[in-house]
Amino acid sequence: MQTTFTPEQLRDPAIQEADGILRKCVHCGFCTATCPTFVLRGDELDSPRGRIYLIKDMLENDKPASDKVVKHIDRCLSCLSCMTTCPSGVDYMHLVDQARTRIEQNYRRPLADRLLREMLARVMPYPGRFRAAMAAARLGKPFAGVLPERLRGMLKFAPAALPAATPANRPGRFPAQGARRKRVALLQGCVQPALDPAINDATVRLLTRLGVEIVAPPDAGCCGALVHHLGKEDDGRAFARANVAAWMREIEGEGLDAIVVNASGCGTMVKDYGHFLQHDAEWADRAARVSALTRDVSEFLTDLDLPPGDPARVAGVTVAYHSACSLQHGQRVRTQPKDLLARAGFVVKDVPESHLCCGSAGTYNLMQPELAGQLLARKCANIESVQPDVIAAGNIGCMTQIAQGTQVPIVHTVQLLDWALGGERPAGV
Template identity: 40%
Template sequence: MAAASVTSSNSVRGVCDYDLLFDCVHCGLCAEACPTYIVTRCEMDSPRGRIYLMKSLAEGCIDLDDDAARHLDLCLGCRGCETACPSGVHYGRLIEGARLFVEQNHRRGFVDRFKRRAVGAIFPYPRRLRMLLAPLKLVERLGLRPALTAVLPRMIHDWLDLLPPLEPDLRPLARGANSAPRTGAPTVVVHHGCVAQVLANSENLNSERLLAAAGYRVVQLEPTSCCGALDLHSGNGSRARDFARANVRALKNSGADSIVSAASGCSVAIAEYGELLRDEPKFVDAARAVSSKVRDLSSLLLDAPAGPKREFRCRVTCHDACHLAHGLGVREAPRKLLASIPGVTIIEMTQSDLCCGSAGSYNLTEPAMARDLARRKADNIVATDADYVVLANPGCEFQIAAELRRRGSRIKVVHLADFLAMASQ
């Protein structure tokens, strides 16, 4: 990293929220909670090191070169450091600001630019993603997917490897409510997301059916826009705010008492709309109101009277999706829900809350680190000898399932909503 004069007139304060940098006391307790530091053992790949890097950039002590950008890019944004931090550092806000600064002030190489632009142009838009996948569905029906991936360039091959099977979704649907919701029943809306509604829509449908069966009145959200998380993680703050405004309008108009997403990353993005739109007088009050209504599926189901459950004998281990555990602080509710099913045995895995390497589009833009983390996660899952690994985020599901497929493992990766639907059949 190139040095620059501390007193340089080019010194900038727009790298991130500068004052938040001083919440960090550099104790280093975050280091062992950081997946990239665990892998590289490089101080600049730890949260403390990245905060020092952000401060140096903000004060003009160093220039934003390839090395500096690389250390910031390698962060997964998992926010495990926030859980470990005794000082309450808002690392998520810091890294999102730094990434916006990188995108505005650093020119990447051609391949990196292509990958990021492809992700940004396709993934937030369900219609575009469906159109892109349509030919692949035909190839899969003809049994030619292995042959196709064998002749594709390595980058495309790795991306396709992460896709779940594209045949019609045969996963069971939960039984809906047997009668109309009781008068005065609390209302809930399920945000269907972008990628989830294309590749894992059963998780949305099962979330709605489970909530209806538990006595909630489920209202539909029209239209559903991307939550903006992908853009926040990649430094596209302008479009993230566009998506946030659209969702705030739709979610407010739904009149729902609670807001749920089958993707924990989307839940956290929506829960932080009040902060994201804090400087917009037209939206800030509505955004804060919407953010305050975000709940987790498992928590809502635990709050509802439980009906009799049939026995479903199996061994289950839980992967704590990063944003569910570190963003929403939800860990025990899914386990309590699973433990309430007769016959289910829960086996805890080592480092259940360590990132699997999915992290939104991270496994597409940083495949080497993502694969390393997927191997670590799979090692811990296989060691439990469970029948199922249950989780609450489709991105984690795709990432972990791909690694277990590569190993020929019998362990099935299932979203919590789909598992509950399966157990109720």
């Protein structure tokens, strides 16, 4: 793709990056076949190729985002399926990030939209605030029928009862059982401790049984993905720097063999810290070091050479493996979770159209409920077609979304592995 940025524009590192990304696009359209919004709508502007044209025009002409640009960029899930498909290596992820930042900086949204986005940015990244919001949402459920669609959608994700907080969901140290093989930091997450603390419980149980010491520093918090994808770049960088500082103290202190993340949306963000902070002279090297140490929990368990599971525990249990977009497309982790589940003794089934998003995508199911609902229905029909006993996934957002559309229980991959290797049976399975 030809570009016409001026020499003055190209002095901006962000425009330099955009120019390089745009020049790789050859208009082939392979991305349209795997883009969830194009599959649903058939609109070229709701495909990666169409959005690239919109972004190119906005950046080259240095003009504010139009209503048209905002509508189609907002409809992008950032599932990154297009990047898996693209034969030219177009870095769509960082191009659409630029577009979102520009929209946030120079486009004035309607008041209701601004208030909703601000509320999400000020509540979801903070575990205490989020837990309080979920408690309040439970009280509001009886009045859901009179609320606007977006607020109704938010209420339906609130659990009927908030699970009790557990030690594995609070900062602390968790010693290895027996001889210590590894020492890691665990990112506990923002919404996960409130919505499903059993995920961190299972992670800590399993890893410590395998001889891994875990530390969760008190000053490590939200990965920054949520605000970053809302276009709030400065807020995202503040979260990233705080985490880099917290983990570097551990790295330079007792040392870390890995930073383990069990929510793949967060893992994709942390693995990108090196890029995200590359132009920050004070933080670039440390951020790159943190990114290099980061592993999804399935990657880390694969490197540990997980022992086989107890056949008597899980014999005949059929698992439909839902591959979260952030894991299969964002991190390119595709086979490890399925291999681990099979080694543990489960019967593992692939889900048809597994490359298509379930519609969760961070806050997408709250901001774009109609499209998210269509994707959810399609995903659940595909899952149920393999007749599983349980669904496994590696991301709390996907788990919360899919649970709205099926009666088949859904749990985190690590919960099933913990069960097979001597831990607790996951609730509902």
